[in-house]
Amino acid sequence: MAMTDPRTTRPAATEDPEYAANLRRATLASSIGSALEYFDFALYGLSTALIFNVLFFPQDDPAMATVAAFATFGVGFLARPFGGLFFGVLGDRLGRKWVLVATILLMGGASTAIGLLPTYEAIGLWAPILLVLMRLLQGFGAGAEQAGATVLMAEYAPVRRRGFFAALPFIGIQAGTLLAALVFSFISLLPTDALMSWGWRVPFLASFALILLALFIRMRLRETPTFIELEKHEQIAERPVRDIFTHGLPGVIVGIGLRMAENGGSYMFQTLGLAFFVAILDGAADKSLLTWGVTIGSLIGVFSVPLAGHLSDRLGRRTVYRFGAVFMLIYTFPAWWMLSLGNHALAVGVIAIGIGVAVCTMLGPQCAMLPELFGNRHRYLGVAMAREISAVLAGGLAGVLGAYLIAVSDANWILLATYMAVLALITTASTFLAPETLRRDLTRVDDAIKVSRAEAGDDVYATTVSIAAVGR
Numbered sequence: 001m002a003m004t005d006p007r008t009t010r011p012a013a014t015e016d017p018e019y020a021a022n023l024r025r026a027t028l029a030s031s032i033g034s035a036l037e038y039f040d041f042a043l044y045g046l047s048t049a050l051i052f053n054v055l056f057f058p059q060d061d062p063a064m065a066t067v068a069a070f071a072t073f074g075v076g077f078l079a080r081p082f083g084g085l086f087f088g089v090l091g092d093r094l095g096r097k098w099v100l101v102a103t104i105l106l107m108g109g110a111s112t113a114i115g116l117l118p119t120y121e122a123i124g125l126w127a128p129i130l131l132v133l134m135r136l137l138q139g140f141g142a143g144a145e146q147a148g149a150t151v152l153m154a155e156y157a158p159v160r161r162r163g164f165f166a167a168l169p170f171i172g173i174q175a176g177t178l179l180a181a182l183v184f185s186f187i188s189l190l191p192t193d194a195l196m197s198w199g200w201r202v203p204f205l206a207s208f209a210l211i212l213l214a215l216f217i218r219m220r221l222r223e224t225p226t227f228i229e230l231e232k233h234e235q236i237a238e239r240p241v242r243d244i245f246t247h248g249l250p251g252v253i254v255g256i257g258l259r260m261a262e263n264g265g266s267y268m269f270q271t272l273g274l275a276f277f278v279a280i281l282d283g284a285a286d287k288s289l290l291t292w293g294v295t296i297g298s299l300i301g302v303f304s305v306p307l308a309g310h311l312s313d314r315l316g317r318r319t320v321y322r323f324g325a326v327f328m329l330i331y332t333f334p335a336w337w338m339l340s341l342g343n344h345a346l347a348v349g350v351i352a353i354g355i356g357v358a359v360c361t362m363l364g365p366q367c368a369m370l371p372e373l374f375g376n377r378h379r380y381l382g383v384a385m386a387r388e389i390s391a392v393l394a395g396g397l398a399g400v401l402g403a404y405l406i407a408v409s410d411a412n413w414i415l416l417a418t419y420m421a422v423l424a425l426i427t428t429a430s431t432f433l434a435p436e437t438l439r440r441d442l443t444r445v446d447d448a449i450k451v452s453r454a455e456a457g458d459d460v461y462a463t464t465v466s467i468a469a470v471g472r
Contacts, residue, residue, distance in 0.1 A: 022222050026156040027168050029221050030149035032214040033104055034172030035179070036207060037145050040111040040138060041076075042180035043203055045271040046291060048073045048399070050188075050278075051200050055119040056127045063407040066275065070403040072132050073271070076139030077388075077396025083143025084384030085241070091148060091380030092240045095223045096155070099380070100148045104218065107141030108211035110134045115204030147384035154371035155224035155379075159439050160313065166367035167309025171302050173363070177270070177355075178298035185291045226442045230376050240378045248382045250449040251373040255386025256393065257430030258369070261325050262362040264394030264423040269354040270294050272402040272416065273339060273347070279411040280342050289344050293351025300356025301363070308364020316438050317369040322431040324361030329424035331358055336417035362427070372437030375445040382447075394423060 044052075053062070053069035083103075091099040114134045120127040149169050157165035183203045190199040230236055244252065274290050312320045335350045374382035398419075405415045435448045 023156050023165070025217060025221050026152055026224075027165070029100065029214065029218045030153050030169030031172035031175070032210065032217060033100060033145055034149050034169050035176035036104065036108055036111075036210040036214060037142050038173045038176030039180045039210065040107065040176075040204075040207060041142070042177040042270060042294065043184060044076070044111075044114070044135070044138075045073060045267065045399075046180065046184045046274070046294070047200060048271060050274070051196065052131070055121075055196060055200075056117075056131050057120060067400070067403045067407055068128070070271075070275075070399040072128065072135050074396040074400045075132050076135040076142070077392045079136045079139030080143035080388040080391050080396075081385065083140035084147060084388035085143075085381070086140075087144030088147065088244075088381030088384035089240050091144065091151070091384075092378050093236060095227050096148055096152050096380065097218065097221050097223050099144060100152065100221075101215065101218050103141045103143075103145040103148065104211060104214045105141075107138055107145055108207055108214070110137035110141065111204055112208045112211070114138075115201040143388045144380075144384050147380060147387050150367055150387075151371050151380050151383055152224060154368050155226040155442055157368070161310075162372075162439070163309040163312035163317065163365060163368045164306055165309075166371070167306045167364045170305050170309075170363055170367050174298040174301035174305060174360070178295055178302070181291045181295035181298060185295065188291065226376055229443050236377065240381050244378045244381045244385060248374060248378050248447055251382055251447045252385045252389070254430055254434045254449060255370055255373055255383070256390040257426055258321065258362075258366065258434060259387060259390035259427070260394045260430075261328050261420075261424040261427035262359055262366060263390055264398045265328055265420060266355065266359045267395040267398045268402060268416070268420055269297070269351050269359070271399055272406070273351050273354075275403060276336075276406055276411055276413070276416060277339055277342070277347050279406050280340060290347060290351075293348040294355065296348065296352035297355025297359075300352060301360040304356055304360040305364045305367075308361045309367055310364075312365035312368065313438070316436050317365040317372070318431050318434055318436055320365045321362055321369065321434075322428060324358060324364075325424055325427040325431060327361060328354075328358040329421060329428060332420045332424060333414075333417045336413040336420070340411075340413035369434070369437055371442065372440045373434070373448045375447045376443055377445045379442070 048069045052072070053066040056072075057065040057068045059065060087099050087103055090102075111134075114131070117130050117134065118127055149172075150166065153166045153169050154162060180203070183206075187195060187199045187202065273293070277290055308320050308324070331354065335354055338346050338350050370383045370386060371379055373386075402416060402419065405412070405419070409415050437448050440448060
């Protein structure tokens, strides 16, 4: 039966030119922001293992300098939940548009400033301190950037094709990662002296152009239809933080679990894979060649992310997500064993498949699934908390813990494979706890996971989780 409720459907582009124009603006606004975020983060990750460990830290112990460099990488993740909390509240109180304007300025400005920082040789300990400060600001802004892009597109998209449309901005993730890998591959061809003196600064400074483009598009964007509906019925949450950590907590926990393999696996393949391979060959690896694994994986993701989103519109969000998690689980041990062989061509293929297939198959349905888990009153904050707490536990910890394991175990591949397998198991289990959210009405104020507390005597409560009704 055709859907007629205007809250749960969107007209076809040919029927409403104004809606089609707004949908295009939302897609561009989300995609460019995603591209900037992941360009910066991928660039920082690539630089961490190969440049920052040399330029910003003392070289008395090179292995520990690499661990310290990855620690600054992790600091950005620590700031993300605080940014998600701060901007998530504003997004649920003031609307999605203006928060996305603020986050792009903060995140992009900090990234550009990294390209201007003096090195350890120039100012000593102030160099890593300033690097950490810029990384904190970058992470604070990024903490709500991707959540905002996810919510924006899910709320704009046609219901029956929400998985596909919500995944389109995440092509920006692959485009940003691809651009960072390409840029880094080219600057790695510079003579070592040129690379270490000025070459590494160029891509960070160039991110300023992406800021201006994203800002121009976002200033012309209109507020999402679901937030307008929220304002119309005076349903805006007065205390979204209290709501999300009481009524919305089960959705946050499930969302964190869903993200562990996708986020942690992504950063392990992008950054730790390179650091591990360099350690295996005792520094003799061809660094410019290795980054092509990330490049090819991101190129695959340009197609696999929207395909996975499209399949989730047909098969359900959980089915596609679970396939990606199980694939990563099966792939993990063979992948790290092949990396340990020290073959450059094989390493490129391993990293490409890990990113382009394992990670991106989960990322596709995630774009619609996370916003569908939460009610309209605290959706922005809920998605931000699920994304950014998981970013600390998975992506941020992966760099520090992984670099430490490489240093203390003489690059034992089994430890890294086991770590990734644990992340994949957590996500696989979470797909069985998550409700099926396909075609859910995003104007609803209740979460897809409802929590009821039943008295069990002596003030002990048993929590039961049930699947909310699927939208028409």
